[in-house]
Amino acid sequence: MNDRPSEIVKFDNVGLRYGTDPEVLSDLSFTLFPGSFYFLTGASGAGKTSLLKLLYLAQRPSRGAIRMFGNDMITLPRERLPDFRRRLGVVFQDFRLVQHLSAFDNVALPLRLAGASETKVIKAVSDMLDWVGLSHRAQAIPATMSGGEQQRVAIARAVIARPQMLIADEPTGNVDPEMALKLLRLFEALNNRVGTTVVVATHDVHLLKKVPDSLIMRLNKGRLSDPTGALRFPPRPDNAGRGGR
Template sequence: MAAIVQFENVGLRYGHGEEVLRDVSFALAPGAFCFLTGASGAGKTSLLRLLYLAQRPSRGVMRLFGIDMLTLPRAQAPSIRRRVGVVYQDFRLIPHLSVADNIALPLRIADAAEADVAEAVGEMLAWVGLTHRAQARPATLSGGEQQRVAIARAVIARPDILLADEPTGNVDDAMADRLVQLFASLNRLGTTVVVATHDAQLIARVPGAQMMRIAAGHVTAPRVQRA
């Protein structure tokens, strides 16, 4: 089975500074569940930025879905980016939009029919347990509720890869359990999930998950695991 993500000797630097990622090589099989661990400042967020195409590598080979991202024409990047869902550490919800409209945003950007949007949003609200908060504004939500809205928005377009940056950093243990269950349910449906975290308890909740550790810009990772 071909890897859905493949890095070969990838380096990343911002501007003319030193490399923040160095000689990174790893691969993920379709349907993998992977934890990316490391201390604050080790490079987890930079690696995620590469994965959701917010940044291009400075060197090396980076393939998503078998496509070389270094040679990909910029005009084709949006179509690849739509296959990657992202749950940001700071949620990035639009404050003047309701919960329902925040979740609907990726579909509306893609010009989906409004009837299809309404149906999909209803399904997502039920899945994350927020049907009763559909018309609420983000400022009125708890941290756990905002995180669930962010997850629903990230997956409503059915991405092939879901990335989550410290998803349990602002929630209690009970909510962390619920979030992990949401990620696991997506993974069982075939979504490749990558969670950046330093939370050992969170990692323990998903036995058998693939592990990658990053320190000083270097990644230690096992070989491709078959789904």
């Protein structure tokens, strides 16, 4: 029996401004569905990073309503935010690795915070580092790693706990095309096998056709273009999470 919500995120007429500046996001109304894969694209300055901040709960909107996991995020007490953030995996453009921890310990953080046994941590992290090609760098600290290596550590950390929603801001910007495709396949596997909703912000138009059944969200000057209506209705009749296939 499937008890997953029919929608994982719902924006209703959302706007965002910083201070007294003009809105950087305006009139955003869309729904993201469990188990779907979305690309967020648009020109530099279109508002992609600002929209991602709303999705990973780092920013509250200036107006409008946001529901996530069936809860009103506008009225949610701040002390409850950490519980919801643990359901998210986030890949930041600037990596945000813990500088005094090794690659292994950075990736292990979400599992250890969740109380996983050390036996499980060692197996899961070792497998993940092998997948992203960093087994030989497990004990390296971020300062000794290249930008591409740090990016792969950040991605491994974001996906290790199999989050309900993965949000990635330009996740392939610091790796070569071969590794970019491999990382995209990692996101796709998480989406297919676990049912994680995936949102990938990218300016790389070549990635947009690499994932079958993915949907494209286009931002233009802070407004969302959705001519097909795919962001308001389930993209597939059986969409209850692709992990069930």
